[in-house]
Amino acid sequence: MKKDTIAAIATAMSDSGIGIIRVSGDEAVEIVDKIYQNAQGAKILKNYESHTIHYGFIVEEDGTFVDEVMISVMLAPRSYTMEDTVEINCHGGVLMMQKILSLVMKAGARIAEPGEFTKRAFLNGRIDLSKAEAVMDIIHAKNEFALQSSVKQLKGSVSDKIKELREKILYEIAFIESALDDPEHISLEGYDERLMHETEDILVELHKLSDSASDGKMLKEGIHTVIVGKPNVGKSSLLNILAGKERAIVTDVAGTTRDTLEETIVLGNITLNMIDTAGIRNTEDIVEKIGVEKARKISKEADLILYVMDASLPLDESDMDIIKMIVDKKAVILLNKSDLEEWVNEQSVVDAMKDVTSMDLKLTQEDDCLNSEGTKDILPYQKIEGLANTVYIMKTSTKEACGIDILTSLIKSMFFHGQITYNDEVYITNIRHKEAIFDAAKSMAEVKKSLKMNMPEDFYSIDLMSAYASLGLIIGEEVEDDLVSEIFSKFCMGK
Ligand code: GDP
Numbered sequence: 001m002k003k004d005t006i007a008a009i010a011t012a013m014s015d016s017g018i019g020i021i022r023v024s025g026d027e028a029v030e031i032v033d034k035i036y037q038n039a040q041g042a043k044i045l046k047n048y049e050s051h052t053i054h055y056g057f058i059v060e061e062d063g064t065f066v067d068e069v070m071i072s073v074m075l076a077p078r079s080y081t082m083e084d085t086v087e088i089n090c091h092g093g094v095l096m097m098q099k100i101l102s103l104v105m106k107a108g109a110r111i112a113e114p115g116e117f118t119k120r121a122f123l124n125g126r127i128d129l130s131k132a133e134a135v136m137d138i139i140h141a142k143n144e145f146a147l148q149s150s151v152k153q154l155k156g157s158v159s160d161k162i163k164e165l166r167e168k169i170l171y172e173i174a175f176i177e178s179a180l181d182d183p184e185h186i187s188l189e190g191y192d193e194r195l196m197h198e199t200e201d202i203l204v205e206l207h208k209l210s211d212s213a214s215d216g217k218m219l220k221e222g223i224h225t226v227i228v229g230k231p232n233v234g235k236s237s238l239l240n241i242l243a244g245k246e247r248a249i250v251t252d253v254a255g256t257t258r259d260t261l262e263e264t265i266v267l268g269n270i271t272l273n274m275i276d277t278a279g280i281r282n283t284e285d286i287v288e289k290i291g292v293e294k295a296r297k298i299s300k301e302a303d304l305i306l307y308v309m310d311a312s313l314p315l316d317e318s319d320m321d322i323i324k325m326i327v328d329k330k331a332v333i334l335l336n337k338s339d340l341e342e343w344v345n346e347q348s349v350v351d352a353m354k355d356v357t358s359m360d361l362k363l364t365q366e367d368d369c370l371n372s373e374g375t376k377d378i379l380p381y382q383k384i385e386g387l388a389n390t391v392y393i394m395k396t397s398t399k400e401a402c403g404i405d406i407l408t409s410l411i412k413s414m415f416f417h418g419q420i421t422y423n424d425e426v427y428i429t430n431i432r433h434k435e436a437i438f439d440a441a442k443s444m445a446e447v448k449k450s451l452k453m454n455m456p457e458d459f460y461s462i463d464l465m466s467a468y469a470s471l472g473l474i475i476g477e478e479v480e481d482d483l484v485s486e487i488f489s490k491f492c493m494g495k
Contacts, residue, residue, distance in 0.1 A: 003083065003120070005031055006112035007104045009097045010494035016092035021100050022494055023109055024117055028084040029073065034107040035059060035100075036071060036088075045086070050075035058090065058100055066103065067096055081117050082124035115491025119484070122476060129476025129487070130158045133430055136491050137220075144269040145219040149427050158433065161426045162474050165205060165440075169468045172198060176461045192451055195460060199447045202467075206441040209426065213434040215415070216427035218303065222264060222271035223415055226298055228325070229308035230318050234336040237398035238308055239274060242267070242408075267408050270415070275302055304330050304411065311335035311344050311395065315352050323356045328388045330414060332381075332407065338395035339402070346382055346393050353384065361386040363393070380406050390414055432487075436473045443467035 005025025011018070023032055033045040038056040048054060051074055058066040070089040079085040090100050105111060113119075115136070122132045130153060137150035153159075172195060179186040227235045242265050263274040275298060299305055305326050309319065326333075333349060335342075346363055354361050363382045380403060381394035392410055396403035428434050446463040472478035 005109045006116055006120075007031075007101060007109035008112040008117070008494040009101055010087070010117075011092065011097070013094055013097075015094060018089050019092035019094075019097035020494075021088040021090065021097060021104060022085065022112075022117060023088070023104055024079070024081045024083045024085045024112075024120065025109070026084060027108060028086045029075075031104060031107045031109050032071065032086045032088065034061075035066075035103045036069075045071065045073065048073045050078060058088065058103065060103065061106075066099060067091055069100075077124075077126075080126075081120040082126045083120060112494065113489070114493050115488035115495055118491060118495055119488040122484070122488075127154075128159050129479065129484070130162070130430070130433065130474050131156065132476070133432075133487065134158075135495065137429065139492065139495065141220075142222075142264070143219075143266045143271045146221075146271075146429070148269075149216065149220065149429055152426075153429075157426045158428065159475050161205075161209070162471050165202060166468055166471050168198065168202060169464050169471070173461050173464045173468065176457050176464075180457060188457060191457075192454070196448065196451050199444055199451065203441060203444050203448070206437055206444060209428050210434060210437045210441065212426065213428040213431075213437075216429035217431075218415055219270065219427065220429045222273035223303045223411070224275055224301065225272045225304045225306060226275045226302040227306045227308060228299065228322055230310070230316075230322075233308045233310040234334075234396075234398040235308050238306065238334070238336070238396075239263070241398055241401055241404055242272065242274075267411075270408075270412055272304075272411070299325050299329060302329065304332070304414070306407075307331055307333045308336050309333065309344065309349070310337050311342055312337045312340035314343055315349070319352065320356050323353050326391070327353070327357055327359075329391075330389045331391045332410060332414075333384075333391065333393040334403075334407070335393065335395045336398055339397040339400050349393060350384055357387075359386050381410055433474045436470045440467040440470040443470065 003025055005023060005027040007021060007023040010020045010022040029046050033043050035058050036045055036056055037043060037059050038054060045054075051072075053070055053072040055068075055070055058069055060066060067090045072087045072089070074080075074085045074087075076083050076085075088100060088104075090096055101111075118127075118132050118135050121127050122129060127135075134150045134153035138147065138154065141147035141150055149157075175186070175191075176188075179188045179191070227238060229235050243263065265272045265274060307322060307326055309315070335344065335346065335349070350361050350363055353359075362385050364385045365382055381392045384391045384393060392414070394403055394406065394410070396407065398404075428437065443463045443466040447460050447467070450459045450463065469478050473483075476484070
């Protein structure tokens with residue numbers, strides 16, 4: 001199939017050292033040859049070997065000099081798109097890149113749609129759909145985890161896992177079909193039991209994958225975190241210290257239902273999206289200013305609550321309100337200002353919580369934390385046992401930056417089971433993939449149901465087939481053209 005030749009600026013549309021204009025398609029070499037001259041003034045791009053780079057000039061039709069460039073030639077099928085591809089490395093001014101692109105168009109190329117190069121890589125069979133999506137995730141990665149998991153996905157972590165599951169399912173479909181076709185030679189005696197076993201195994205794997213999606217999503221997009229506490233306890237100081245540790249990006253999430261701003265704080269491989277009602281952190285008590293209801297609503301939406309207390313002052317009514325608000329949430333209670341003389345400690349907070357909740361609560365030390373010498377550390381934090389969710393309590397001093405490293409590693413351990421591993425875990429970070437896995441699991445659960453009810457074998461294969469098809473969507477088999485177009489339309493220009 002002959003395809004038209006596409007072109008786009010592949011680098012950022014801002015002034016920079018170099019800019020790249022990418023041209024791909026059957027006529028890529030021919031088209032660029034029309035506007036290229038080597039140092040001796042010859043147009044000989046088509047004589048160049050694949051995977052070579054050449055110094056020369058871009059010239060207009062009438063010979064007017066445009067720019068000094070390096071041209072790389074990558075011939076099919078050994079290129080990103082699997083088509084003949086030429087990349088023009090020019091000086092990275094926006095005007096220059098646009099000028100060269102317009103010359104390329106005049107010479108016969110068409111402007112590429114967003115993501116069209118990667119779409120061609122997919123359509124030409126070099127990468128599957130989940131790998132193509134990984135390319136985009138790499139570009140948009142906001143923290144180390146998101147980056148690593150996208151790179152892994154590009155290398156095939158998700159595709160391989162999905163293919164493995166599909167093969168298992170296909171084997172069963174084929175077995176049932178052949179047994180039904182040829183009952184004389186292939187017996188279904190005892191097959192139900194084997195299929196039940198296999199179905200349960202596949203379900204375990206699918207559930208593991210969909211469970212990884214909440215971790216994966218949080219790792220990729222961030223943990224929605226809210227800091228609560230009375231005025232003057234050190235909330236802003238905490239936010240600043242967390243933000244100051246690494247780069248803080250302030251994003252306006254305008255018009256969200258929450259009416260809030262989110263400040264993204266990247267702490268190594270995790271991201272905290274600090275939910276912040278506009279201005280509140282600088283002025284007053286979150287509860288007083290916006291009312292308990294709203295504070296409760298915000299806290300309800302949060303994945304994590306950081307409840308800051310001034311440990312040098314006694315607890316009061318507002319603290320009781322906040323305690324009520326957080327009891328069923330994942331939270332860390334910070335006994336801040338621990339550099340000052342202590343008025344409240346871990347036990348007195350738990351006692352207050354017991355009064356408020358009438359629950360039987362107690363403080364525990366987790367004892368599975370061994371230091372590098374293999375001996376037990378006295379943990380600087382304790383767990384409040386007996387609540388619906390995980391709540392820790394620890395001392396901090398935002399003034400002296402004490403306890404902050406411990407707080408960040410505690411948050412990691414609360415959200416991600418064990419180490420955040422890049423090597424052996426497959427994380428699902430894409431909502432489309434999650435939905436497909438969910439559908440596949442639903443079909444497999446139907447297989448299990450039919451087995452329990454001793455339904456005829458062809459019932460199993462119907463549901464096995466639909467599980468197979470759902471998983472196929474992830475890697476781009478069985479996808480409709482519309483979906484493919486929609487996925488790639490979210491890509492950037494030139495990718
Ligand atoms: P917010 O109203 O809760 O945001 O509290 P701020 O972060 O604005 O802090 C209120 C006051 O407490 C400021 O004067 C801070 O310098 C002080 N402060 C904050 N954290 C600490 C701490 O850990 N120790 C001491 N001694 N003072 C602190």
